[in-house]
Amino acid sequence: MKTITSRDNPLYKELKQLAASSQARRKAGRTLLDGVHLCQGYLTLRGAPVHCIVADSALANPEVLDVVRRCEDLHAHVTALPDPLYNAVSQVDNGIGLMFLVDAPVRAIAGPLTQSAVLLDNLQDPGNVGSILRSAAAAGITQVYCSAGTAFCWSPKVLRAAMGAHFVLEIYENVDLAALVSSATVMVLATSGYATRRLYDVDLRQPVAWLLGHEGQGVADDLLALATHQVVIPHLGQIESLNVAACAAVCFFEQLRQNQA
CATH class of the missing domain: 3.30.1330.30 (Ribosomal protein L30/S12)
Structure with a gap:
């Protein structure tokens, strides 16, 4: 020493x-x-x-x-x-x-999406990003793809919020999400408060790429158009929408629930 x-x-x-x-x-x-x-x-x-x-x-x-x-x-x-x-x-x-x-590992994308993954479009709050990484790891999702506008996953605040999830995940940064979604061989689900299809009405017993967007603006319109489906999480009360990290956790564990049912 x-x-x-x-x-x-x-x-x-x-x-x-x-x-x-x-x-x-x-x-x-x-x-x-x-x-x-x-x-x-x-x-x-x-x-x-x-x-x-x-x-x-x-x-x-x-x-x-x-x-x-x-x-x-x-x-x-x-x-x-x-x-x-x-x-x-x-x-x-x-x-x-x-x-x-x-x-901080720098990974090159090897091919199209073939398994469950998380796609983060311009998420800027480190706490949200870290929480999503932690939920993904807990739900058994190992691949995370981040757009250039997303908070740096290896920043101290993201690391603290993720509580060690980084060490079991494959994290890709500065990704062209449009190209990734266009070439995906799995279903791509984008969360949107304006969607009419409920999360719970979708068969999630298959690989899913979860597309999650900016805290205020949501998923960009061009990416929404490329998604297989847009889904909404129904909720009660006067609150307009869920926090994106909470939304992600609901989605991941609904997929896990369906696969274990």
Whole structure:
């Protein structure tokens, strides 16, 4: 284990940039996982990080120490920071003092849609994106395709909201969704508050590509026109529509329910 005490250290400067800037994360192809839960999940499902960063005070925590030792066993770089330096990087209030520097995978689309997937059209709220990733993973959907306008999936806020779902998903970013939908060999269902066909009236006992749109504007008109069906989730009361993350969860688990019935 090494120790950094200077703010001018190159690694520390890199950590500060990655913590503060989505553009820096995209350019570097790297991101930060902050917290024991995310780091444990990454170790279990993906292996060693590029770098393990730990606050001096956190070394007294048994869970943190176990993660540090696992990293050292995997010959990963481990660096300790004085608490003030660590806290200046961490974006988690009252965090436990552990983070990983990891590569953000860049995936090339291998072919047309042939299995259940999630298509995110211009979703801009990181919390919504992370929640959708978590619901998809829980429902057994492993492929996620994001348009260029969608929040960067490997940003710290999305990572925290997804709670480790990233590590069991195949995530594709900057995708031309129109081309993807046009070549799909599975049913593409777009959610729309103006649709007349109810979600519960569609046979979901087959692969489905779920097309979900912008928080305020919904799925773009050109993509709606390409979808196999537009579906609505019926609801009662005065609320105009569901939050997109809640809508996604209802859709995914209705598909799961039908397949397990």
